[in-house]
Structures are given as C-alpha cells and as structure tokens.
Amino acid sequence: MEASAFFATIWSRLGHSSYLSADLEARVERYWEDLETGLQALYPQSEGVLGRVAETLARNLQERSIELQALDLKRVYQPDWFQKPHMHGYIAYADRFAGNLKGVAERIPYLKELGIRYLHLMPLLLPREGENDGGYAVADYRQVRPDLGSMDDLQALCTQLRREGISLCLDLVLNHVAREHPWAVAARQGAPRYRDYFYIYPDRTLPDAFERTLPEVFPDFAPGNFTWDDEVAGWVWTTFNRWQWDVNWSNPEVFLEYLDLILWLANRGVEVFRLDAIAFTWKRLGTNCQNQPEVHALTQALRAAVRIGAPAVAFKAEAIVAPEDLITYLGTGAHYGKVSELAYHNTLMVQIWSSLASRDTRLFTQALQRFPEKPPTTAWATYLRCHDDIGWAISDTDAAAVGLEGAAHRRFLSEFYRGEFPGSFARGMHFQENPATGDRRTSGSAASLAGLETALESGHPRLINLAIERLLLAHAVFIGYGEGIPLIYMGDELGLLNDYDYGQEPAHQDDNRWLHRPRMDWARAERRKQAGTVEHRLFQGLKALLEARSRTPQLHAAFPTRPLWQPNPHLLVLKRPHPEGTLVQVYNFSEQDQALPWETLRAEGIVQPFDRITQTPAPAYLMPYARLWLTQPRL
Incomplete structure (x- = not known):
C-alpha cells in the first residue's frame, strides 16, 4: 500500500472539509514512512495490516470532538509543548488523592496553586478483583474502577483539566492483561483467535528453554515466568504474576487492538500515555526478553499512527533499564526521535539519593558524564520518588571510575535507607531482597527517606531544618535538571511520612511499597498556609522552585x-x-x-x-x- 492509498482509505470514510483533508493528508505524508517501516519490521509476512490501521484511524477520527481536533492542530504547531519550562507534573492515586475522579476535579485549584500542568493519575482502569498489582492487572481498558467513577467521569475530568491547562497522563499496560480480561477469558474458553493473543505452551519444553536466560521480577511472591492454567490446558507466560498474562505482540491483531484502544482513550481526552512495562513486550529465545529491537519498531509504528489520528497525544516509556538501553526508548539509530516523546530518568533519581547518603557527588557526576544525550525533540520525566520501590541501579563501571566497588555501594545504600547504617537519617524498608544476588530494593516516602520522620521524632529544630533543606535540595536537582518534565509525587510537597498502617488492607499487606503510598492528608495540606510549619516551608519551597523554572528559558528540554x-x-x-x-x-x-x-x-x-x-x-x-x-x- 502507498501513502496516497492509505490516505484515501481514511478519507473515504470521513468526508470533512477540504481544509481538514489537507491537514490529514499532510500528517499521513509526514508519518507514513515511520508507520510503514515499523510495521514491516514487526509483521513482514502479514498482508493487509496497513489497510486495517487506516480503517482503525478513520473510525476513531470520526468520533474525535471538535475541541480535541483543535488541540491536535495546536500541538502540530507547538510540537515542543511538553518541553517548555512551565510543564510541571504531579503523580497521584485518584482515590488516595481525592476519593474519586469527581474529587480530583474539585482539587484542580490545589494543583494550579502549586503550578502543575501535567497530572499523572495512577492506574484507574478496571482491574481484576483481589490482588491486582496496584491496578496494573487490567480486566477492561474501556471501564473505570467503579469506586472512582465511570468513563463519563474520566472524560469530564479530562475536559476540565484541559480547559485549566493541565494534561492528563494515564497508564496503559502494554505487556500483559489480567487473567480476567475478555481476551484471556475467551482464550480459556478455547477460542483459537484469542489463544493467539498470548504465549501458551502445552508442556515445559519451551518455557524451560526461555527460563534459562530470564530474570525474575518478583522472586519473593511470583517466582518463575510461566504459570500452568487448567482451563487453558497450558503453560502461560506470566512475567509479573500468575494472574497477569503476557500478550503476544508478534500477532498483528494485538497491535491493532492496542492502537484502537489508544485512539479511543485519546478521544476521551487522555493526552499522555504511560506505556507500562514496555521493555518486556517482545520475546526472543536466548535473551532476557527485554529491550529487544522490535520493542522500538512497535513503539515507532504506534506513535506514527497516533500522530496521524490524534497528534495532541504523547507517549511516555516506562522503562527502568540501564542507561545504554534507556536511551533507545527516546530513539537511537533508525528510530532516533521516532518512538516515545518521554521516558523516565531513573539514573537521576538513584544518584540524588546516593549523593544524599554519601555526601559525595563524584559518582553522580561520573554517571551523568557517561549518560547518553537524548534527541532534542524528546524529554525525560525526572523525579525523586514514585509509586515504585527504588532499585539501586549503580553501574559497576561508574563506581570503579571514582574508586568505589559497585556491589558494596549498592549494599551501603540499601542499608542506609533502611536506617541500618550507623548515622543514617533515613527510615525505609527492604523490598524484594534476593539472597542469591544480594539485591535489595528500598521502599519509603521521600520525607521519611530524607530524614524528616527521624527529625520530627527527635523534636530537634536543627535536625528538622536539615531534613526540610535536604528535601528541597533533592527536589531542586530534578526540577532544575532541565531536560524534561519534573514529576512531584503526591504528598511530597507536604512532607507526608511512611504509612505504617498499609498492612491493614489485605490486598496491600504483602507489598511494602504501600508504605510510601499514603492517603492525602488534607488537614495537613491546610497547614501549607501557616507560616513556619513543615508543610508551609516545603509547599512554598517547591512552589518557588517551579516558579523559578517557569521563568528560566535555559530549562527548555531541548x-x-x-x-x-x-x-x-x-x-x-x-x-x-x-x-x-x-x-x-x-x-x-x-x-x-x-x-x-x-x-x-x-x-x-x-x-x-x-x-x-x-x-x-x-x-x-x-x-x-x-x-x-x-x-x-x-x-
């Protein structure tokens, strides 16, 4: 299929004005090569995929509102909208922040007071009942969790945020679905089409072959990467948990399903998609099945198609991998600048905490010296904390360059932030300790890890002051880094501490990452207005940093x-x-x-x-x- 035929297929189903025809044709011509080469790398033997992509685009373009089409046009003329110094982000669980989606809408003035222009609401699409990996085991991408509201509520929130100048980011889990998802239900019922949406093996021959080179993500509570399922009568690939089934992206039907889903959610008003677990999406025997070349081809193809159908949308890659692999999620080689617009700068976060513990920045400087330069049209998502644990991704090469031993320094950091190292100011917990490798990740809120919890217990004004200044320094580094969107995690602007009651909720008791996912304390938030309080000093300190960033042109992400x-x-x-x-x-x-x-x-x-x-x-x-x-x- 040629670009002209691709455009004609879309246009024949639309019939808008000649102006829109010219606009759409220009977008097709701009992204045609990215789309075609990406799909060819993925599905060289599949006939008709491009035609079906065109039909998917046409169907969703017909449903795109005039207001969102106007946003599309604005973003076409302002492609650096997400790179500007005034783009400041906030990460929150909708229920923990404000009860439900309508509650989030009521708290928009709070976000605007802080200077937020980008809101990432943690998983809110319908998950499976019971254990669901914090919402990442999605049972239905087209429904919202009932306790949060409805899809109409989500659309209304997107509209209200957009009119207030705030872009909504939503998690889109690409690697897996819940065992209860309609695709998996149909596979369990024996439908051949949907069995092909997953990796299902009749015996252990291939699973055992893959396991020889596969790591374990959650060795404590989800060992292995395959699960026997009686209903499907086979071994199912389950990288993360037995009830999270990896989807088979080598099947073009999966690509088409996710493209339709992205465009459908974009039509509800979602502006940024966090592509969860994207590094795991392509499998290859004899590898760790992460960061495979096809991952970038499929992202390029998805991005190109979405740029045609909803150019207001941006992708953010959730890839917590080594720097040499991470840069590929913003594009290298043939994919340079053609994949995700955003990716997480995990190295920056880890090095901030490392230097706070050691009081030494030589490793920090060394790591940034070796960090690859990104394409100028992209941006990093920079942060101090997020919903996840901290994995101490210290490079042995970087450590050796400044006279450290990598494993010893990683052990020091895990002990320091557990509060076990002499003189530590931190309060945290080990997460997913692996006795075989010595790997110990860390859970804990930013304030507790930075010493505020210990200082408040002591009641000593100097220690409290140092903890506050430590937190403001840490935030200043990632806010001022300048190559992307700084993301403030809910409650860090107030100094919320570890929530040691997390285990009272049965679904959370075996996952201590809920330690640093406390509910928003709106009584404490009111104290941001009282001069001299911890909350006032932190909130106003972060607000001042964000205001300074907005007026500093040098902090444009390009x-x-x-x-x-x-x-x-x-x-x-x-x-x-x-x-x-x-x-x-x-x-x-x-x-x-x-x-x-x-x-x-x-x-x-x-x-x-x-x-x-x-x-x-x-x-x-x-x-x-x-x-x-x-x-x-x-x-």
Whole structure:
C-alpha cells in the first residue's frame, strides 16, 4: 500500500472539509514512512495490516470532538509543548488523592496553586478483583474502577483539566492483561483467535528453554515466568504474576487492538500515555526478553499512527533499564526521535539519593558524564520518588571510575535507607531482597527517606531544618535538571511520612511499597498556609522552585545538561548552554557550608553570579543543602 492509498482509505470514510483533508493528508505524508517501516519490521509476512490501521484511524477520527481536533492542530504547531519550562507534573492515586475522579476535579485549584500542568493519575482502569498489582492487572481498558467513577467521569475530568491547562497522563499496560480480561477469558474458553493473543505452551519444553536466560521480577511472591492454567490446558507466560498474562505482540491483531484502544482513550481526552512495562513486550529465545529491537519498531509504528489520528497525544516509556538501553526508548539509530516523546530518568533519581547518603557527588557526576544525550525533540520525566520501590541501579563501571566497588555501594545504600547504617537519617524498608544476588530494593516516602520522620521524632529544630533543606535540595536537582518534565509525587510537597498502617488492607499487606503510598492528608495540606510549619516551608519551597523554572528559558528540554568536574566532592555542578546565556546550577550535598566554586563559574563566563531561584546575587558561601541556579546578568 502507498501513502496516497492509505490516505484515501481514511478519507473515504470521513468526508470533512477540504481544509481538514489537507491537514490529514499532510500528517499521513509526514508519518507514513515511520508507520510503514515499523510495521514491516514487526509483521513482514502479514498482508493487509496497513489497510486495517487506516480503517482503525478513520473510525476513531470520526468520533474525535471538535475541541480535541483543535488541540491536535495546536500541538502540530507547538510540537515542543511538553518541553517548555512551565510543564510541571504531579503523580497521584485518584482515590488516595481525592476519593474519586469527581474529587480530583474539585482539587484542580490545589494543583494550579502549586503550578502543575501535567497530572499523572495512577492506574484507574478496571482491574481484576483481589490482588491486582496496584491496578496494573487490567480486566477492561474501556471501564473505570467503579469506586472512582465511570468513563463519563474520566472524560469530564479530562475536559476540565484541559480547559485549566493541565494534561492528563494515564497508564496503559502494554505487556500483559489480567487473567480476567475478555481476551484471556475467551482464550480459556478455547477460542483459537484469542489463544493467539498470548504465549501458551502445552508442556515445559519451551518455557524451560526461555527460563534459562530470564530474570525474575518478583522472586519473593511470583517466582518463575510461566504459570500452568487448567482451563487453558497450558503453560502461560506470566512475567509479573500468575494472574497477569503476557500478550503476544508478534500477532498483528494485538497491535491493532492496542492502537484502537489508544485512539479511543485519546478521544476521551487522555493526552499522555504511560506505556507500562514496555521493555518486556517482545520475546526472543536466548535473551532476557527485554529491550529487544522490535520493542522500538512497535513503539515507532504506534506513535506514527497516533500522530496521524490524534497528534495532541504523547507517549511516555516506562522503562527502568540501564542507561545504554534507556536511551533507545527516546530513539537511537533508525528510530532516533521516532518512538516515545518521554521516558523516565531513573539514573537521576538513584544518584540524588546516593549523593544524599554519601555526601559525595563524584559518582553522580561520573554517571551523568557517561549518560547518553537524548534527541532534542524528546524529554525525560525526572523525579525523586514514585509509586515504585527504588532499585539501586549503580553501574559497576561508574563506581570503579571514582574508586568505589559497585556491589558494596549498592549494599551501603540499601542499608542506609533502611536506617541500618550507623548515622543514617533515613527510615525505609527492604523490598524484594534476593539472597542469591544480594539485591535489595528500598521502599519509603521521600520525607521519611530524607530524614524528616527521624527529625520530627527527635523534636530537634536543627535536625528538622536539615531534613526540610535536604528535601528541597533533592527536589531542586530534578526540577532544575532541565531536560524534561519534573514529576512531584503526591504528598511530597507536604512532607507526608511512611504509612505504617498499609498492612491493614489485605490486598496491600504483602507489598511494602504501600508504605510510601499514603492517603492525602488534607488537614495537613491546610497547614501549607501557616507560616513556619513543615508543610508551609516545603509547599512554598517547591512552589518557588517551579516558579523559578517557569521563568528560566535555559530549562527548555531541548537543551542538554552537562555535569562539570570541580574539586569539591560535596558540590554537584551542572551546566546548561543556551542562546540567552549559560545557566550553571550549584548544589551542596552536605550539612556544612561550602565555598562557591568561583573558578568553575568564571570558566563558564559567570563573574557576577545571579541566582534565578531567589532572584538575588549569589552568596559567597553555600549553606547546608543550598541550591543555586546561576546566570551572568545581561547588560
């Protein structure tokens, strides 16, 4: 099929104005090659896939509202909308934040007060009953959890957020569905078409062959990667849990199903899709079945089709992998800049916590020096905490370069943030400890890990002040990093602590990640208005950082961040070149005053450093946990 025939197939089912015809034809021509080459890499022997993609696009374009078509046009002319310095994100569970979707709508003024332009609501589509991996075991992508509301409520929320200048991000689980999903139900009932939507084997021959190179994601409560199912009479691929069935993306029917689903949800008003577990979507014998080349081909094809049918939409890849693999989710080689617009900068998060524990930034600087540069049309999602545990992804190569032993440093971090290391200020828990490898991940809220819980218990004003400053420093680093959208996790703006009552809910008692998923405390939120309270200092401190970011053009995500080596191991120094003048950020990761690195600043042309955060000249010394965003005043 040629591009002209592809466009004609779509247009024959629409019949809009000639202007829209020209607009649609231009989009087809722009993304045709990305779509065709992506599909050819995935399904070289499949006839008619492109024609069915065209039909899927036409069906959903017919249903796209005039308001969303206007947003499409706006985004076509502002393709960097998600890269702008005023794009600030917030992550929340709808029920824990505000009860339900209508409650979230009522809290929009709170989000706007903080300066939020992007809201990621954690899984809210209908999950299976009982255990559901925090909502990631989806039973129906076209229904909302009943306790949160209805699909009409979600559409109404999207509309209200959009009119207030806030984009909604929704989780879309790509690797698996719940065993109770209609596809899996049909497979269990013997429908051949739907059996082909999954990986089902009659005996252990192939599962055992795959297992030789497959890691275990949850070795404690979900060992192995395959589960015997009596109804389907076979071994089902279940990477995460026995009730989460991996879908078979080598089947083009699966691609078409997910494309239709994305466009349908986009028509409800969803603007950003977090592509959950995307790294696992393609399987290959003899590998770990992660980060396979076809993953990027399928993302490219999906993105190209969605750019034709709903160009207001952006993709965010949820790929917590090594940096050399992570950059491929924003595009390298033939896929450069053609896959997801956003991906998580896991390395930044891990290194912030590492430097807070060690008071040493040399490993941080080394890791950023080696971190690949992203395509300028993309952005990182930067963050300090999220709903998940912290995996201590410290590279052995980076550790060795600064005189550390990787395994020993990872062990130090897990012990420090468990509160087991002498002198630790942190309170957390080990998650998924693996005795065979020594791997221990960490659960805990940002405030508790940063020492606020311990400090409040002591009642000591200096310790409380240090914990608050530590939290503000940590946030300043990822907010000021500048290559993407900073994401604030619900409650971190108030210093919410660990929720040790998480085990009282039966569905949560075996998963201590609920330790750092507390319910929003709106009584404490009111204290943000009372000067001198912890809540006021944190909320106003983060708000000031976000306001400073909005007025700093150097923080547009198209420009790269470069770490600078300098003699003081307690300081992290980052440089952002820009046509309006270089920005140099200086962060003090210690509890002691540190001298400003004058020689480093002068080398970058900054001789009269002006702080963009406080809008005052820079001090000669950095207070404990100080953070400065410095430019040379323009004449």
